[in-house]
Amino acid sequence: MTAPSPTREGTRERILAAAVVLFADHGFEATSLQQIADVLPVTKAALYYHFRSKDDLLAALVEPIFADLEARLRAAEIDKPSPAARRAALTDFLDGLLAHQQLIGFITRDPAARANPIVLAQTERVREHIDTLLLGADLDESEQIVASMALGGMYSAVVDHGDADPDLLRPIVVESIEAMLRTIRRRHKVAH
Template sequence: MPAAEKPSREDVPGRILAAARELFAAVGYRATSMQRVAEAVGITKPGLYYHFPAKDEILRQLTEPLLDELEAALADAERHPDPETVRWQALEGYLDVCIRHRETLLMLVRDMSLLVEAPVAHRFRSAVALANDLVAGPTRDLATRVRAAQAVAGLGDAVILFAEEDPGELREHVLAGVRALLAPARPAPPSAPDRGRPRGRRGGRPRLLDQEQVDHIRRRYATDGHTVEHIARELGVSRATVYRSLNSSSET
């Protein structure tokens, strides 16, 4: 993952946040003690408490920028009167925030307990629910809402899975995938005509010819010297059908 700008030795709060983010992602929020954070930074535990009186304050400062920007991006999208503009501005804004804060997003996903930790959980769930509504738009049928939820979930998932990739290229590919997902559904291709014959007891394609026609094919091929292509054209069947007739046994 492209490293964020490292805090200087004098930026103790920044160093604490960077170390805590890494520890929360690696071993979990609840399993990380304040002592362990202090040791990772190279300061005493009282020195850590001087900057952060509690562990949940570290978590708040780590997640607040992501949540603040996510809520702002969705609120900005919601102001537009055109549903399509709302949809795509919400998607792009959501994606851009995820890319900017991919280290924090990765931390949240690696320790799923953080997603039930107040107030992080409530704000994150509310933002996702709003994004789903904005992407679904005024059409409230189930199919549209399902595809909207898939699109929103795919934004964060792709950023997490490919966090090491170039952000610009990743953004382009993610949006291309979302456009494909949300494109109008194509009509189903027409089904093959029912030829009205059951499959044979050996499975495979149904027989198209009766025994008399099969005998005719064999006679034309063996006695009259006609080619498979000529016989197929004559009977209006495929060459594969002719070959099957020549290779099959005499059973019907």
């Protein structure tokens, strides 16, 4: 197997960059592969050389995000997390979301991208991982609802205020989520 030529790799990266802009401007559903090819300009055949479909292109865009978030969560795994360890994990996860704010904003705002099976599966896997890391594996339905609200609030803060100073955003988001998570932990202890 030979390494990809710089020209081929450069074309792939240019296609991904153009796709992000067009998807954000026009939506995933309304953007065609031909439009992406026209913007670069490359032939549609060159685009198909790198990506067989628009779904493959979306998968290539989101894979680095989810890989980064999963790596951050794996690095935070410990047997009995202390409040400080949970806070560090939550802060690092938030920093991961901020690092990918543009794409996360696009996915969050675009119903077709959000409903894509690849995005749905990876989003669910990350959500389950962070729920387990921060709260444990045996949440009942009411605890899952509060966890969804807490994490949904974090995503909203990143999407709506991702351009805010991270030193301002980070403590507000982390403290708010920790307060919600403390509620879940207290309810869980009382119930069990």
